[in-house]
Amino acid sequence: MKTTAKAEQDMQKDEASGRDTRAAILTRAIRANVPLRKTFVQANKGAETRPGPLRDFVTGRDLRGLRAYLMIVAACSSGDKGWTTKHDSAVWARLMDIDKTASDQSARTGAWRALRRLEARNLIECSRKGTAIKVMLLREDGTGKAYDRPKGDNEENRFLQIPTTFWTQGRDEKLSLPGLALFLVVAREKHWATFPAEWAPQWYGWSPDTHERGLKQLVELEFVQTRAFKKKAPLAPLGFTIAHQYQRALITRPRKPQKKPAVLPTPG
Template identity: 75%
Template sequence: MKTTAPAERDMQATTATGRDARTAVLTRAKRANVPLRKTFVQANKGAASRHGPLKDFVTGRDLRGLKAYLLIVAACSNGDNGWSTTHDSAVWARLMDIHETATDQSARTGAWRTLRRLEARGLVTCGREGTMITVTLLREDGSGDDYDRPVGDTEENRFLQIPTTFWTLGRDEQLDLPGLALFLVVAREKNWSTFPAEKAPEWYGWSADSHERGLKKLVALGYVERREHRTKAPLSPLGFTVAHQYQRTAATRPRKPRKTAPSASR
């Protein structure tokens, strides 16, 4: 049996993990929830195609890229640094967990390539100086337009919210690509909405099978709950039809802001 030397155990205990890095980034961002324009998931009604930029991550099997992009939105969308964030390439690799399965140089290269894929999709811009990489957000619809914080005042500015506990408690680590994509789909809609798999190719751009697998994963993890909804149908054999409705559970819903205590009068 292989044993770990005390010095090696000490090093493992004091070396930051990917979750540690993500938590540090979110702590610095000082927010309870992360806003993401709904057009990232699905274009608004009336568009030539309903597919949003999320489609390319799913069909391209780019789970690493999708996780990286969502974290960048979380890190940058408070606007403290002009919608940008800068880290050493080794830190970027740690944020993406690449360091766990690659040498230092390979991990750095993998992180840079991942960020460049996001740039090619019109979601960010990347700048590099030595080992330092700066990433700046662009608009979530992939248009390449400058980013601004969505405030919900127009159809184009409607947004969903992801609680920062999604990362700090490691819930993101449990999701595969269909699960993460469907998490965003469910988050985009009102509570107890239906998500018919046969509509997935038209509405989102991926297969019905991926759609169903994603919903099943979310229910199994307890991130989403499901119920049956019956609709009267006089001409159907049973006299009704059944559809499944979904909503996020309390564990993955946006967190309510804490109320600040009133200051004492002087």
Template identity: 65%
Template sequence: MKTTGKAASNMQDAKATGRDTRTAVLEGSIRANVPLRKTFVQANEGGDSRHGPLKEFVTGRDLRGLKAYLLIVAACSSGVNGWSTTRDSMVWARMLDIVDTANDQSARTGAWRALLRLRKRKLIDCHRTGTMITVTLLREDGTNQPYERPMGATEEERYLQIPGTFWTTGRDEHLDLPGLAMFLVVAREKNWSSFPLEKAPKWYGWSADTHERGLNKLLTLGLVERREKYKKAPLLPAGVTKTYEYKRTAIVQPRKAKKAVTTGR
């Protein structure tokens, strides 16, 4: 039977969007906040370098790969399926918004290539069976070690939290690569921390310009707030220097766990 123009239009209107798909995946993970080891963003002090795996996404201009990785962590870190998730390659493509700019076959290929880049960085394992792709989390520091949920007991186990609403309300959709990288940097630290531009290459592995553009993007989108702080500077003409401190705004702060309701007998 021939499909009428009206029926085709109705079908298109009913088709799931990328955000719909991300929301459905996150609802299945049963977590209000997604934990991510801080060492993904920046290595702890004492090693040869402070750079974390995040650097490779920024210097490699891989926004799609970074978004894919964060969604995989969100989908798998509940441990419901043993740190793994299996989806059709078109679902992966729609989750990453690839279907908006490519035909079906190109979208499937684009999704698989994004996942292969993550495997090369030793952040996930993945394999295909027909059109189905299974992804398994590895440790966030890129050491190719099996994933275990971070518990926060040691420096290596410290983690930041990203609220599930970051994706379900579309906060991620307006962030470019510098903005998303700096969102993770700010989330890694305590509220009202400073992020000096001149420290960016040593601390994170990207340029001061990228650092600044990311912070400005977050301010423009209302995802961080900024305040001024003044420090004594005896060797400067004014005797004082100004710095900025940042924190996440309420809309992207981790959600507090709901307290269990008990009833008397």
């Protein structure tokens, strides 16, 4: 029996994990960073309401859907296959780590349901044939418009970047839903920005408590850095209050593209 148990363990070592699957998708995409329009997190100034599609993931407690969506953006936004990606439903389930806690058929069903939720939010279009599921990326703002790669040339095309190491080194697996949401919030802004919790409902569409829990987790995991500063407050006893600024730590910032080696002239 001991021999059988060891053999089973050895076989499991040869099975791809969710992280392996995510890494394979990113390797195929051939990129160091994944672009994501900032309007996914928050609408531009002047909009009737500021919260972006990210709000619905947070208020709907859909961590699985949010993680899946970010991987779809990573897989499709290279444009090699017309902003689409296609996998067997079992691969989709493993991509979302559903296979860890469900039988094969239940995991396949769970993956399809998660993708259908993304479709209902006008972020993707999906179809299936047999066990294969094909997904086409739509614009990140939830308008249902066709996707195009953001170039940063105007307000609607401003984008943040997520390094592929965020997935390949398993950092995404450590974050709760508030943590992942706040990671995107911090990534959206410049270095050393403030994120007051009291403005969270109006700016992002979730509670101050959710906002604070997300920032706290990011700091504890050392995914972001924080520093305190004095803020003038004429009605406070000391004439100031203490506020905090945040920025991404080096390990979660976009990676700089490697320079190609210079081609030396052929002698002779």
